[in-house]
Each structure stands twice: as structure tokens, then as C-alpha cells.
Amino acid sequence: xxxxxxxxxxxxxxxxxxxxxxxxxxxxxxxxxxxxxxxxxxxxxxxxxxxxxxxxxxxxxxxxxxxxxxxxxxxxxxxxxxxxxxxxxxxxxxxxxxxxxxxxxxxxxxxxxxxxxxxxxxxxxxxxxxxxxxxxxxxxxxxxxxxxxxxxxxxxxxxxxxxxxxxxxxxxxxxxxxxxxxxxxxxxxxxxxxxxxxxxxxxxxxxxxxxxxxx
Amino acid sequence: xxxxxxxxxxxxxxxxxxxxxxxxxxxxxxxxxxxxxxxxxxxxxxxxxxxxxxxxxxxxxxxxxxxxxxxxxxxxxxxxxxxxxxxxxxxxxxxxxxxxxxxxxxxxxxxxxxxxxxxxxxxxxxxxxxxxxxxxxxxxxxxxxxxxxxxxxxxxxxxxxxxxxxxxxxxxxxxxxxxxxxxxxxxxxxx
Numbered sequence: 001x002x003x004x005x006x007x008x009x010x011x012x013x014x015x016x017x018x019x020x021x022x023x024x025x026x027x028x029x030x031x032x033x034x035x036x037x038x039x040x041x042x043x044x045x046x047x048x049x050x051x052x053x054x055x056x057x058x059x060x061x062x063x064x065x066x067x068x069x070x071x072x073x074x075x076x077x078x079x080x081x082x083x084x085x086x087x088x089x090x091x092x093x094x095x096x097x098x099x100x101x102x103x104x105x106x107x108x109x110x111x112x113x114x115x116x117x118x119x120x121x122x123x124x125x126x127x128x129x130x131x132x133x134x135x136x137x138x139x140x141x142x143x144x145x146x147x148x149x150x151x152x153x154x155x156x157x158x159x160x161x162x163x164x165x166x167x168x169x170x171x172x173x174x175x176x177x178x179x180x181x182x183x184x185x186x187x188x189x190x191x192x193x194x195x196x197x198x199x200x201x202x203x204x205x206x207x208x209x210x211x212x213x214x215x
Numbered sequence: 216x217x218x219x220x221x222x223x224x225x226x227x228x229x230x231x232x233x234x235x236x237x238x239x240x241x242x243x244x245x246x247x248x249x250x251x252x253x254x255x256x257x258x259x260x261x262x263x264x265x266x267x268x269x270x271x272x273x274x275x276x277x278x279x280x281x282x283x284x285x286x287x288x289x290x291x292x293x294x295x296x297x298x299x300x301x302x303x304x305x306x307x308x309x310x311x312x313x314x315x316x317x318x319x320x321x322x323x324x325x326x327x328x329x330x331x332x333x334x335x336x337x338x339x340x341x342x343x344x345x346x347x348x349x350x351x352x353x354x355x356x357x358x359x360x361x362x363x364x365x366x367x368x369x370x371x372x373x374x375x376x377x378x379x380x381x382x383x384x385x386x387x388x389x390x391x392x393x394x395x396x397x398x399x400x401x402x403x404x405x406x
Contacts, residue, residue: 034237184393186393
């Protein structure tokens with residue numbers, strides 16, 4: 001196992017939230033991203049469920065990082081992750097049955113969400129518990145924000161509402177395709193183009209600033 | 216006979232796990248840059264899903280249901296899948312090194328391919344018997360392979376075309392996938 005690196009809470013948290021946003025930069029966890037985002041509320045619920053699993057699995061795996069032998073680490077991680085997924089699944093079945101019915105299999109599929117696995121492997125297994133907690137929280141909330149954004153866009157165009165509130169004028173004809181599979185792919189594609197353009201502009205700006213300083 | 220036709224056409228075209236239900240998007244976008252890698256991944260997935268459907272069905276009805284442990288379904292299934300992938304990897308390494316060379320890199324990825332778990336869970340939810348579950352697994356996986364191959368073929372062509380820089384890579388692939396999904400919607404009324 002690698003030496004524990006000194007990383008403070010905030011930069012790690014922000015790294016997950018913005019710099020390495022799991023959806024738009026790392027392209028991880030695409031299935032729930034596209035599958036449940038027909039309404040903004042579903043996006044929030046899915047994001048928070050994933051965040052819960054991510055935070056606790058990161059914490060536990062980080063605590064166990066010197067105990068788990070390297071050879072069996074993947075099954076070990078899976079058991080930890082699957083336990084938390086089962087917890088949130090049973091919790092939702094008991095207290096939020098309607099939401100559970102909408103999200104369906106996707107809650108169980110948090111187990112195979114690559115974000116959680118990737119963070120366990122690439123971060124929690126090498127870093128102390130507090131930093132791993134921050135990483136889980138940042139990544140989880142970054143994921144929540146981006147899928148809520150995607151869901152809100154799809155809901156606005158697909159149903160004319162946002163979080164259930166009417167936002168489009170009364171005569172608006174909802175675009176049904178936005179609620180279906182193609183709409184999901186295309187909306188995400190368009191959002192990624194926007195993110196790319198913003199990043200390129202930002203990179204050019206910072207280069208210009210550097211040149212100004214040099215001059 | 217009828218149910219077989221429903222399963223075959225249903226799983227490959229009408230309810231294609233990738234194009235109509237949003238499962239397995241990560242490998243769908245991740246390994247669809249070249250047709251041969253897509254074919255390798257598709258074959259590896261087909262192999263694992265067919266076996267996994269068979270075994271998870273038995274785990275559900277011979278272990279979990281008699282012991283009243285259905286709430287452990289997620290943990291049990293994912294462990295079966297992880298172990299299965301490991302076994303397949305080791306077996307291939309010994310039995311067919313050339314096949315292992317071709318599929319090797321994709322095998323570990325299959326554990327986190329949500330199609331595998333989704334098929335296993337849906338087989339139980341849909342109340343299939345053992346044979347139907349295995350068949351449904353096999354044909355869902357073939358549907359996945361079909362979608363993957365189609366996208367890979369299109370993306371190989373896209374490489375040669377002159378796309379704006381901000382659309383290259385994933386955004387272009389996503390929009391292509393969106394248009395493919397529109398085409399797959401055309402199969403909607405088939406069953």
C-alpha cells in the first residue's frame with residue numbers, strides 16, 4: 001500500500017465536485033446518469049443514494065486498506081459496497097416506496113456503478129479515512145449535481161416542468177422524446193459539448209493571463 | 216414456442232438492454248472505438264452473462280428462497296458474478312491463451328458491467344424458469360453485442376470525418392448513440 005499522502009479536506013472535496021466531476025470529466029457511472037434522469041427529483045434521489053454508498057464505502061475501505069490483502073481486494077470491495085447498497089435499498093423500500101418503484105433496479109445497480117468502484121480502487125485504498133470521506137462526499141455531490149442538471153433539462157423540455165413545477169408557458173407542447181432513451185443520450189451529448197466549450201474558453205483565458213504576467 | 220420468439224426478438228431488438236433500457240452504457244461508450252475490440256468485449260460479455268443467468272437463477276431458487284434470504288439478493292448476485300468473471304479469466308488463461316489474449320483486458324471490466332446484474336435481477340423479477348432465464352441472458356447479451364458493434368462501426372467512420380473539435384470523442388458518440396436509439400424505437404411495436 002502506498003504511503004498515506006497528506007491531503008486536506010477541502011481541496012479533495014472540491015476536486016470531486018468540480019475538477020474531476022465524475023459525469024462530465026471521468027465519464028463514469030453512465031447508466032444511472034441516463035436511466036433515471038427523466039425528472040429532476042429522481043436525479044436528486046439517485047444522486048443522494050449514490051453519495052451515501054460512496055461516502056461510507058470509501059470510509060470503510062480506507063479504514064481496512066492495510067488489512068485487505070491485495071489479491072482479494074476486488075471481492076472485498078464489492079462486499080463492502082453491496083452491503084451499503086442493500087441498506088439503502090431496504091431503507092427506500094420501507095420509507096420511500098414510491099421513489100423506489102420509480103428508480104427500480106437502478107438502486108440495486110449502484111453496486112456496479114463504476115464511480116464507487118473507481119474511487120475505492122484509486123483513492124480510498126491509498127488514502128487515510130478523512131481524505132477518503134472528503135473524496136466520497138465530493139464525488140458523490142458532483143455526481144448528484146450533474147445528474148440533477150441533466151434531469152432538470154430533460155424534465156423542462158420533456159414535460160415542461162422542473163421539480164414538478166410548471167416552468168414552460170401553458171401552450172408548450174412537451175417533447176416526448178426527451179423522456180425516452182434517445183433524449184437521454186442527446187441531452188448528455190449536448191451538455192458535454194457545452195462543458196467542453198466552457199473548458200476551452202477557460203483554458204485560453206488562463207493562458208492569456210499567464211502571458212500578460214510574463215509580459 | 217411462442218415464449219421463445221418473444222424472448223429472442225424481445226431481448227435482442229425490442230427491449231435491447233443498451234438502446235432501450237440504458238444498461239451497460241459505460242462499456243458501450245468505453246470500448247466502442249474499434250470493431251474488433253467491440254466484438255471481443257461482446258463475446259466475453261455474452262459468455263459471462265449466459266453463465267451468470269444460469270447460476271444466479273439457481274442461487275436465487277435453491278439458496279436464497281429456501282433460507283428466506285431474498286434481501287441478500289444484491290450481495291449474493293454480485294459475488295457470484297465477480298467470482299464467475301475471475302474463474303472465466305483463469306480458465307481462459309490456462310485453456311486458450313490466444314482467446315485470453317484477445318479478451319483478457321475486457322474480462323475484469325465485466326464485473327462492473329451493469330447489464331450482467333440487471334439481466335440476473337430481471338430474470339427473477341420476470342419469473343422465468345431456469346431454461347428461459349438462461350436463454351434470456353444469452354439473447355440480451357447478443358443484443359448488447361449488436362448495439363456495441365453498430366456503434367463501433369459508426370465511430371470508426373466518424374474518426375475519418377471532419378467533426379468540429381468540441382464534438383470529437385464522447386459528445387459525438389453520445390449523439391450517435393441517441394440517433395441509434397431513435398432507430399431502435401422503430402422495433403417498438405414488433406411484439
